[in-house]
Amino acid sequence: MISKIKQYRKEEDIPQKSMINGSSVNVERLYYTISPTCEKKKLPETINFIDLFCGIGGFRYACRQAFEKLGIQGRCMFSSDIDKFAQESYAANFNEKPVGDITKIDEKEIPDFNLLFAGFPCQAFSICGLQKGFEDNTKGTLFFDIARILKEKQPNAFILENVKNLASHDGGRTFDTIIHVLEDELGYFVDHKVLNALDFGLPQKRERIIIIGAKKPFSMDWEFNVEKKQTLEDILEKDVDKKYHASKEIVEKRKQKHTSASMPSIWHENKSGNISSYPYSCALRAGASYNYLLVNGERRLTPREMMRLQGFPEEFKIVVSDTQARKQAGNAIPINMVEKVIEKFVPLVF
Ligand SMILES: C[S@@+](CC[C@H](N)C(=O)[O-])C[C@H]1O[C@@H](n2cnc3c(N)ncnc32)[C@H](O)[C@@H]1O
Structure with a gap:
């Protein structure tokens, strides 16, 4: 309209x-x-x-x-x-x-x-x-x-x-x-x-x-x-706790199905199980499954990375559990x- x-x-x-x-x-x-005016309002x-x-x-x-x-x-x-x-x-x-x-x-x-x-x-x-x-x-x-x-x-x-x-x-x-x-x-x-x-x-x-x-x-x-344009390199953390890594089975399964054309990339699994990857993230979703998005097909995003993907400033305090932070982001x-x-x-x- x-x-x-x-x-x-x-x-x-x-x-x-x-x-x-x-x-x-x-x-x-x-x-x-509506009429145009030259005066600065x-x-x-x-x-x-x-x-x-x-x-x-x-x-x-x-x-x-x-x-x-x-x-x-x-x-x-x-x-x-x-x-x-x-x-x-x-x-x-x-x-x-x-x-x-x-x-x-x-x-x-x-x-x-x-x-x-x-x-x-x-x-x-x-x-x-x-x-x-x-x-x-x-x-x-x-x-x-x-x-x-x-x-x-x-x-x-x-x-x-x-x-x-x-x-x-x-x-x-x-x-x-x-x-x-x-x-x-x-x-x-x-x-x-x-x-x-x-x-x-x-x-x-x-x-x-x-x-x-x-x-x-x-x-x-x-x-x-x-x-100002940010890339995934600007967003992704360097040292990420092991708890964010997907299991060996999931990583292997994804890598058998898909090869990424770019690095770093965010791998996205859709509802039918198809995998795609991009040099950006697909939309963060509050109720998505745990491994819906994987960095380089290997690990989940951290709460800080998710907040950055939404443009939240570094001083934003994350005071809730990872699960709640994922929902909030x-x-x-x-x-x-x-x-x-x-x-x-x-x-x-x-
Ligand atoms: C799409 S989110 C909005 C998020 C927000 N724009 C932000 O940047 O974080 C919708 C929000 O509405 C809240 N909500 C749902 N039902 C509500 C209600 N009856 N009264 C007040 N808030 C409600 C949810 O808890 C959720 O946080």
């Missing part, structure tokens, strides 16, 4: 969108904010944000890094994650324990904010999940918790993240419903794009859909300049990718 505002050419093309509080948008004001000194489904804080790092470049001070007003180990990791790194189940939080109790981040749970939408979408009452409907918070708090903007497959789930109906709620029921201007972490300097093929929305119209340019967002989106999007809508 193309951003609505890109299609507006004439004033009469601009729809009068009804807002959820009953008042309507000032169309004239909206239209003239002054960004706010501070932006208050909330971090929903925060996991281990991927959005928070991306925001911190982007805001640093933009000269904005970010203030996190509220964070939420139901998982006790994710809460532990978040607390260790941000000195703040996220509140639990968002479905139990009254939206009126959430402090005011102007920017909402949410990488909402994707199991119900991903190819590997059960393809239930909104019919899955526990996971698919968590989008509606985002919607009720947007409705109550009316922030200037939001950035949502999900698996690429969200757009095609149920013949596109799930995604259409999400966009319909955001645009028509909540009155936001919305755009979206599938981005790949590989294009943002991380050696991980991870395609994710990013949905951005704002109260005022905007025209997002989804081309990004990426200065597999759930996280590629920080470098989201940082670039925030850096470009925020000046358009604040």
Whole structure:
């Protein structure tokens, strides 16, 4: 879907969108904010944000890094994650324990904010999940918790993240419903794009859909300049504990089936047992089998390597077991990718 505002050419093309509080948008004001201007816009000194489904804080790092470049001070007003180990990791790194189940939080109790981040749970939408979408009452409907918070708090903007497959789930109906709620029921201007972490300097093929929305119209340019590119050599640790090595049988079996064209490489086993290898990692997954990815067909990735593949800084403290760290890294967002989106999007809508 193309951003609505890109299609507006004439004033009469601009729809009068009804807002959820009953008042309507000032169309004239909206239209003239589209007009190009040579003046350099002054960004706010501070932006208050909330971090929903925060996991281990991927959005928070991306925001911190982007805001640093933009000269904005970010203030996190509220964070939420139901998982006790994710809460532990978040607390260790941000000195703040996220509140639990968002479905139990009254939206009126959430402090005011102007920017909402949410990488909402994707199991119900991903190819590997059960393809239930909104019919899955526990996971698919968590989008509606985002919607009720947007409705109550009316922030200037939001950035949502999900698996690429969200757009095609149920013949596109799930995604259409999400966009319909955001645009028509909540009155936001919305755009979206599938981005790949590989294009943002991380050696991980991870395609994710990013949905951005704002109260005022905007025209997002989804081309990004990426200065810093990391290779597997930059990511992989030199001395790795023996416990990460796969058994002799597994290594032999993989090497009988496959020869890698590059070194180092990450070997990937798909659901049917086929092996492929690349000079980058396939997408980290929270619920993948133990030996799904093997460095040079021989050993598993360490927690630190997985965090690096998602762009987490070296100072990120890993305070949970290897199993939990694997799940947390597999759930996280590629920080470098989201940082670039925030850096470009925020000046358009604040
Ligand atoms: C895809 S992950 C998001 C990870 C995050 N963006 C990051 O960078 O680490 C989704 C998160 O939603 C959390 N979650 C699932 N159901 C929830 C609920 N009802 N309330 C709050 N958090 C929930 C999960 O524990 C998981 O950490």
